[in-house]
Amino acid sequence: MSFIELVGLHKSYGRHTVLQGIDLQVQRHQVVTLIGASGSGKSTLLRCVNALEPIDAGEIRLDGDVVSGPGVDVNRLRRRVGMVFQSFNLFPHMTVLDNIALGPIRLLGADPKAARERARSLLERVNLAHRADYYPDQLSGGQQQRVAIVRTLAMDPDAVLLDEITSALDPELVAEVLNIVRELAADGMTMMLATHEMHFAREVSDLVVFLEQGQLLEQGPPEQVFGDPVEPRTREFLRQIVEAGRL
């Protein structure tokens, strides 16, 4: 049984259709990468899985349970499936440590002292222990994004959704963030990520999914999708990426 399963997912904003019938299965400990042009629906897909966007038709299943539609406890779903955003979205009025400890304290009922200790040890793992008492606007973009990842991990999620987490970073800061994702993948974290970092996608993914105008055109192991894509549109997209020097 797949851990995350999308069946016939439809999503539109007014008359603008963003996702038109997505079927996708993500196994436990798998890293699934969504690629495709801007506006192809990658971000919307991730936001739907996290229930930040309600879906219009179809079904989302998590570990066999249906987690879309009315009557679903979205807060419980979101505690199990964390999300990291392109623009970090740290809480600017709190220190790094409080950003991380807020969820465990207020949602999981953790003891504040223990939660802060845990936050500190998580920060050590991403080499940011020395920034624990800083405010987000005192950190670089790469540091902020590392904190955002840690904030999500502090909730002990079963899966993490990463929405173009390096797109807002200066080039020299991308590696420090991707290294953490690499480690997470090695630890067996189930992940879905939307990215424009093709080298990284090729290296870290178990499954690569190509989206085009809200449709899932092609999916397969990275060697196949990057090396020998079936669909002409996939080939065209990858050719443009290569021409831009990004692959």
Added chain:
Amino acid sequence: MTSVSASPTTEASRLSPPPKSRVLAVIAAVFALALLLFMAALGSSAMNGSEAGTTPHTIGLLLSTGGVLVSAVVLWIAVRALRGSLRASREARLGKVLDARATAAASVQDALLTLGLGLTVLLILLGALMLTVNDGIIQKTFLRWDLMAESAKDVVAAFGLNVWIAVMAEVLVLVLGLLLAVARLVPGRAGRPVRALAIAYIDGMRAVPAIIIIYLIGFGLPLLNLPLLSGLSPEWFAIIALTLTYSAYAAEIYRAGIEVIHPSQWSASRSLGFSYAKTLRFVILPQAVRGVIPPLLSAFIALQKDTSLVNIIGTMDAFNQAKFYSSASFNLSSVTVVAVLFIIITIPQTRFVDWMLARGMSRRGRAGGK
């Protein structure tokens, strides 16, 4: 390269000319001269218009002497502007264009300073001299020191009531305003009636003048024979009325503060599993409240001033106390004391708000410019 410094004229021909300064300098000089003569004439007429030895005469003498002195300074600056302008022309003719530019620029600054300073002095002096015209009628109507001193003690004591009413109302407004703002933003279909009610209250209270609310509460509540409420003192009616009015304004300020928080903050918090209410409580409101402190303080300044309206329901506040003195002496000087008291408590607050806004602006600038 080597011949450049040897021939200043060719170098000069390539440089654009210094700014024009002559016309402005001449205007400044004429203006300063006219100002000085005007001040002298005004002074002598002011002294002739009042008897020697009276207060208006002394004030007129002091003011016109001061006016003449300041005008002399203004004239000196104007002369400096004129000389600078002439020197700039001389330097330009000698080919020292860069020097000429600096001199001309300084001359322009002096000329502008002459005009700005002169105009300010003129307006202040004219305003002050008004006090002495018609045998000091303005001063005698509004600023009789003896009457001000006589009423000051009681008026200041009564002003304590204004402060008390304002502080109590402000505390209540902070709470009620926040409740209204949150009610106005309750989500979903179920929240619609709550939103509608909040909007109706906020719109209604902002539409009705504060003085009407005070009147209705002050005279209406006692008639209702409600337990607890009807037995309250007039001060409390005033506090209730101002709270009802100003919490509507505060609600709109809070709402604006909540709505400027970027949607990504909602996404981040909700994606962690926080409910709507918890997101509001832990993530949105703490940020929103920080942003609305300056506008809330501005509203409070308005509230403080509106405490003077409570005299219509007979509360013995500073204004009412001053009117008491005023009608006894047929003179408004005691009311001027109230005006001065409001100025004393209000201006520091407005400066503080401006300071906070400037600080907030620079902080946002830093965060954005990262």
